[in-house]
Amino acid sequence: MKRRDLFGLAAALTVTTSLAGPLAAQDALKIGAVGPKTGPLAGGAAVTFWPNVQLWAHDVNEAGGIDVGGTKRMVEIIEYDDQTNPGETIKAVQRLATQDEADFILAPYGTGLNIASAPIFERYGYPMVTHTAISDQIEDLSGKFPNMYFLLGGATGLAGGVVDVLSQMREAGEIGSNVAMVNVADAFGIELAEAARPQFEEAGFEIIYDSSYPLGTQDLSPVINGAKDANPDAFVAWSYPPDTFGLTEQAQIAGLAPKAFYTAVATAFPAYAGRFGAAAEGVLGAGGVFADGDAFKDYAARHEAVTGAKPDFWASAPAYASFQILQQAIEGAGTTDKAAVAEYIANNDFDTIIGPITWDDNNANAEYWTVGQWQGGVFKGVASTGREGAVPAQPKTGWE
């Protein structure tokens, strides 16, 4: 408590654009933010989650605050580190609800941490618009937690997007039907590989090399060499951030250069292009955005100006959009009553930086980006389940 009193005092004394804003703290809406600052997911959260919390608070306060039934109210962010530990996430959300008496709480970061804290959000009636939860059990979850919403999409869609993109490239005569597929032996990688196998088969692709590697593998040369020996037309890796980088690097060294080269998580990170430069050109990856759209361009410019870092080309914009939905719902309901805001979210469509959002029967956003490609230094969306602005995928021309 003391810390926040001091914070409010400092904010009142100094004219800054800090998170609390120049307004006295008692008028501000208290918004809780829980995410990993330490632990295995801290790296991803530092790219995708925390900068957007900062940017959103900045944008709201710069505009004079959130309009609650005619009164403009600034937002004050209360941040907690959950150490990538579900027990800590639960405790932190509990603390926000009962000790800090937060008006609203932003959804945490990552599938497991979101689901672990869902009962607490539910108990206190906080609406929960998740931005980084990918699950194949959305139906069960939204049935049990009616205030839980899903923005980022599902594994079947992500895998299906890749199959679609490769099918189109094959129709255009750019690649053949032989696919080398590898996956990291961890939750997300396993789920995607499992979802992709039947879809590839159905589309008439032959998986001529199918392998997996443990999470945290340092030496990925056997994986890449195995794929290279199979001489595939397309290489698909359901990978996590460290191995996305490792596989790309190893493919360059070994000279594995098919016309379609796909790595999953973190291909959409600005750091990927930063590391590989021109060689990243033509690499396909999970996610994507309408990179040429004004909404994203404007958002990316503000993101860089306020946080000093570029947004990623996948979950960053949905994370920001999930905060926008909360904001629009508070303004639409005209009150900070959680039940009224939750009801507003359930019954309305939203216009966000990733475009219009409509909920399906399971409280999920059915239209999301699935595949993107580095083209001209920008990771552009090439496939989605209904978003506009996709550009055609181009064949990759080596690593030069």
Added chain:
Amino acid sequence: MSLTKRDWQSITLSAVLLAVAACLPLTGDAYMLSIGITIAMYAVLATSWALFSGPTHYISLATAAFFGLGTYTTAIGIENGLNYWVTLPIAAILGAVLAALVGLATLRLSGVYFVIFTLGLAELVRQVVTWGQNVSGQKGLYVLTDITEVHIYWQLLVLAGIVYLTGWAIGRSRLGFALRIIGDDEEVARHSGINTSRAKILLFMVSGATAAVVGSMLAPRYIYIEPALAFTPMLSFLVVIMALLGGTGRLWGPLVGVIPFTLLWEAISASFPNQTTLLLGLSFLVIVYLLPRGFVGLIESSKRKLREREAFA
């Protein structure tokens, strides 16, 4: 074995304290309850850890392996239609079996070999689970039940009661006596005709089974179970640190470490969300330098000083 008046006193006192603790949910404060669960969870884990490691001085870093095993037992059990209550004893048995296997393989070794092996064990079990998922194509598991935090809290308290009774009974038994001798000098123990490996393995099984049941009980709280969350090595380290902070010489020792440590950790997390790890490291240093024998050592040496002062007066 007959119970003395003092035994009855301590049993009554413990029962009263447990009953008082069981009233926590009646305050209706959900925040206190979530801290209560953390305290109860670590109290059970640290006490059962100290049952084995206290007398034998074998530092085990395998808590996460047993905890994760229990978590997965419940998750897989419920997914296959088993009743939640059935999964608890299954987890206990699996935990004991794993502990027996590990014990047979390693407890003949001593010192640092054992520490390293137990640290690796959690990673080993985690990799096996991950491999199993990769082969079967199954990913994270969902434990969707109607069990609330209050239920979990009460279950943990009951388990704590069982652990204290077990520890108390072991302390009075031939097994407990054998373990104390092993802790003082294993060579002497062996020459006195004590089957040292058997004694150590039995205790390790008690400790492993308890940690597995704690994992089972926590599974409905986490809802989504994946290897990285169930087998986090941080858990093993926290258990050891809390037990050492309290002191392992007495049955109630770990508890007096768990409560202040959990509250301190909560205060750090709430007030300095950006420096948790740094402050955790600093508190470790303070504990090691200022409280080498834990709170138990502190309490007992101040008791002794008090007695001495009285004697001189």
